[in-house]
Amino acid sequence: MMSTQERLDQAADDYEKHLRSCRQCGAETMPCAVAKYLRRAHNNLLRAARRQQDAFPR
Ligand SMILES: [Zn+2]
Numbered sequence: 001m002m003s004t005q006e007r008l009d010q011a012a013d014d015y016e017k018h019l020r021s022c023r024q025c026g027a028e029t030m031p032c033a034v035a036k037y038l039r040r041a042h043n044n045l046l047r048a049a050r051r052q053q054d055a056f057p058r
Contacts, residue, residue, distance in 0.1 A: 022035065
């Protein structure tokens with residue numbers, strides 16, 4: 001199983017790769033539906049990671 005950090009990195013990577021390879025995201029000022037989905041997925045992971053840190057403070 002991937003750690004939270006690995007999944008976060010993966011999601012950020014997917015999003016950046018998409019922005020670089022997607023013609024619509026390159027041409028338009030508004031991101032396409034896929035970009036929005038990937039960004040939301042990344043944000044959700046980020047929030048989950050923060051919640052985890054709050055539950056188990058170091
Ligand atoms: Zn796109």
